[in-house]
Amino acid sequence: MKRPHNGSEGVQRFRILESSARLFAHQGFEATSLNEIAEEVSLSKATIYHYFASKEEIYSEIILDTLERLLSFVKESIDRNDTASRRLVAAMEAHGQFFEDNFWAFTAMLIGFGGIRELNRRARAVALRDSYEELLRDVVKAGIESGEFRKADPVITARAILSMLNWMARWYKPGGPKRAREFAQEYASLIMQGLCV
Amino acid sequence: MKRPHNGSEGVQRFRILESSARLFAHQGFEATSLNEIAEEVSLSKATIYHYFASKEEIYSEIILDTLERLLSFVKESIDRNDTASRRLVAAMEAHGQFFEDNFWAFTAMLIGFGGIRELNRRARAVALRDSYEELLRDVVKAGIESGEFRKADPVITARAILSMLNWMARWYKPGGPKRAREFAQEYASLIMQGLCV
Numbered sequence: 001m002k003r004p005h006n007g008s009e010g011v012q013r014f015r016i017l018e019s020s021a022r023l024f025a026h027q028g029f030e031a032t033s034l035n036e037i038a039e040e041v042s043l044s045k046a047t048i049y050h051y052f053a054s055k056e057e058i059y060s061e062i063i064l065d066t067l068e069r070l071l072s073f074v075k076e077s078i079d080r081n082d083t084a085s086r087r088l089v090a091a092m093e094a095h096g097q098f099f100e101d102n103f104w105a106f107t108a109m110l111i112g113f114g115g116i117r118e119l120n121r122r123a124r125a126v127a128l129r130d131s132y133e134e135l136l137r138d139v140v141k142a143g144i145e146s147g148e149f150r151k152a153d154p155v156i157t158a159r160a161i162l163s164m165l166n167w168m169a170r171w172y173k174p175g176g177p178k179r180a181r182e183f184a185q186e187y188a189s190l191i192m193q194g195l196c197v
Numbered sequence: 198m199k200r201p202h203n204g205s206e207g208v209q210r211f212r213i214l215e216s217s218a219r220l221f222a223h224q225g226f227e228a229t230s231l232n233e234i235a236e237e238v239s240l241s242k243a244t245i246y247h248y249f250a251s252k253e254e255i256y257s258e259i260i261l262d263t264l265e266r267l268l269s270f271v272k273e274s275i276d277r278n279d280t281a282s283r284r285l286v287a288a289m290e291a292h293g294q295f296f297e298d299n300f301w302a303f304t305a306m307l308i309g310f311g312g313i314r315e316l317n318r319r320a321r322a323v324a325l326r327d328s329y330e331e332l333l334r335d336v337v338k339a340g341i342e343s344g345e346f347r348k349a350d351p352v353i354t355a356r357a358i359l360s361m362l363n364w365m366a367r368w369y370k371p372g373g374p375k376r377a378r379e380f381a382q383e384y385a386s387l388i389m390q391g392l393c394v
Contacts, residue, residue: 031227148394153383160387163360163361163364196346
């Protein structure tokens, strides 16, 4: 969640989303009750219902907000670079950075993606995820067309890259000696150069 | 689970594990009750307790059994090959194959790994996972030493490979036009050759 500047309503809403993300990431959506969320943010359930209609709405909001911001953050870093190699490396670094800066929301998003039941929100989440995968595929395609990259399959390549980055949510612990962005850089250099001499 | 040949006790135990794996993979450990498992295999709860002390024991058994068999299956395929490149490709293909052949147990294992609470079983699961990662790291190290591979970081490389393979549990649907083994092959060729010309 982006920290708001617009007075106490925005701040309260932000706190609810952030604490919920941490609870969802830790224990899953099903195991987290609205009571726990209320306790965590020291607000009454009535106050929470002032901002969100249900626990599911909080969950969907975290997922959609995270995906939207990931997409624009990575897109900006691609647009700031010129060659396909630089663009792909920058995209992977930006993803690592965003993952660490939004650790709980990102983890909750990856765990909970399939859990959105309301059809409109679910469709929006799927569209955002597809756009993100397409963004990476397009960088790979452009690199093949320009002759920078060999003729790899852009679908497989984008998926391999996303797999490496997304799986970090399973083992990466924030606060360790190495930043998520650095791991992403090392993955990028592996994908760029390959193993064989 | 390996299909047993040893009479009806073994078959019953196997059916309990297999049906539980499917339920756990679909809806998670918490959301699955022993009643549901009993219903799914058309056995009484008493019969299930004859084989397993608790739902958690079923869960741990699925995870440990899957990890043990994955480790030996992939190790065998490594041992059948000679060069580091062939070994790494064979390991990745074998992992893809094993994943598809043991789809529900594998998915339940990946979802539920952190959920084993009993300390001895948890330690065994962690040791198996570490041995598996080490197996892949050793192939990478040998390839660097022999000069087949460039000086990549074996830890990062093994983790990148496992991430690509494990993330398949999130998107791969069995019964589609392409086998998991084939996706693993394409990932292997990407990792071997890299993107840049």
